[in-house]
Amino acid sequence: MEFKRTAIVDVLLIQPTIFGDDRGYFFESFHQQKFNEFIGAEINFVQDNESKSAKGVLRGLHFQAPPHAQGKLVRVVQGSVLDVALDIRKNSPTYGQHVSFVLSAENKMQAYIPAGFAHGFVTLEKDTIFQYKCTNWYNPSSEGSILWNDPALTIQWQEMNPILSDKDKLGILLADFNSPFE
Numbered sequence: 162m163e164f165k166r167t168a169i170v171d172v173l174l175i176q177p178t179i180f181g182d183d184r185g186y187f188f189e190s191f192h193q194q195k196f197n198e199f200i201g202a203e204i205n206f207v208q209d210n211e212s213k214s215a216k217g218v219l220r221g222l223h224f225q226a227p228p229h230a231q232g233k234l235v236r237v238v239q240g241s242v243l244d245v246a247l248d249i250r251k252n253s254p255t256y257g258q259h260v261s262f263v264l265s266a267e268n269k270m271q272a273y274i275p276a277g278f279a280h281g282f283v284t285l286e287k288d289t290i291f292q293y294k295c296t297n298w299y300n301p302s303s304e305g306s307i308l309w310n311d312p313a314l315t316i317q318w319q320e321m322n323p324i325l326s327d328k329d330k331l332g333i334l335l336a337d338f339n340s341p342f343e
């Protein structure tokens with residue numbers, strides 16, 4: 162299991178070690194001790210989520226405000242996504258900047274997106290199944306959405322006309338956003 166930092170150092174990519182044989186493959190999809198040792202803190206996940214989406218679905222850019230903020234360990238078990246983490250920590254030198262990466266059933270790569278980031282993805286294949294662990298429970302009243310195609314973000318989604326929930330059609334522009342994250 163290999164951990165590496167992205168251009169926004171708190172967002173991590175994790176490449177599991179895949180053990181293949183004539184039966185198929187095996188890999189450890191999560192290891193608390195290895196994860197905490199790399200992070201240098203006790204990170205506990207309390208909720209697992211799964212969503213399935215058609216091709217061209219965009220979910221995001223979502224966050225939960227403190228004290229309900231969520232760190233997310235995300236992966237794709239069928240299909241593929243372009244995943245995006247947007248830094249919304251107002252005192253961060255990378256505030257308003259994002260990192261993006263392709264996560265897929267094929268590459269088996271995972272990403273850890275800490276609290277303080279808005280998260281979203283667009284699916285690149287049909288029937289894409291997205292699974293993730295969260296460090297806090299769902300709290301809908303604390304949810305917020307940054308508008309996925311806010312020109313100020315310059316996110317290259319690869320999909321110009323995605324399938325969106327009504328909520329995601331009404332995301333906030335970064336310029337109008339008063340971040341609750343320090």
Ligand SMILES: Cc1cn([C@H]2C[C@H](O)[C@@H](COP(=O)(O)OP(=O)(O)O[C@H]3O[C@H](C)C(=O)[C@H](O)[C@H]3O)O2)c(=O)[nH]c1=O
Pocket residue numbers: 210212220221223224233280281282298299326
């Ligand atoms: C997130 C969540 C949703 N729900 C219910 C609420 C709705 O009835 C239904 C769909 O919710 P929503 O449209 O918010 O689902 P997504 O658009 O996939 O939201 C997620 O999308 C992006 C990618 C994220 O990073 C967040 O984890 C999350 O906001 O599931 C729950 O019961 N528990 C939950 O934890």
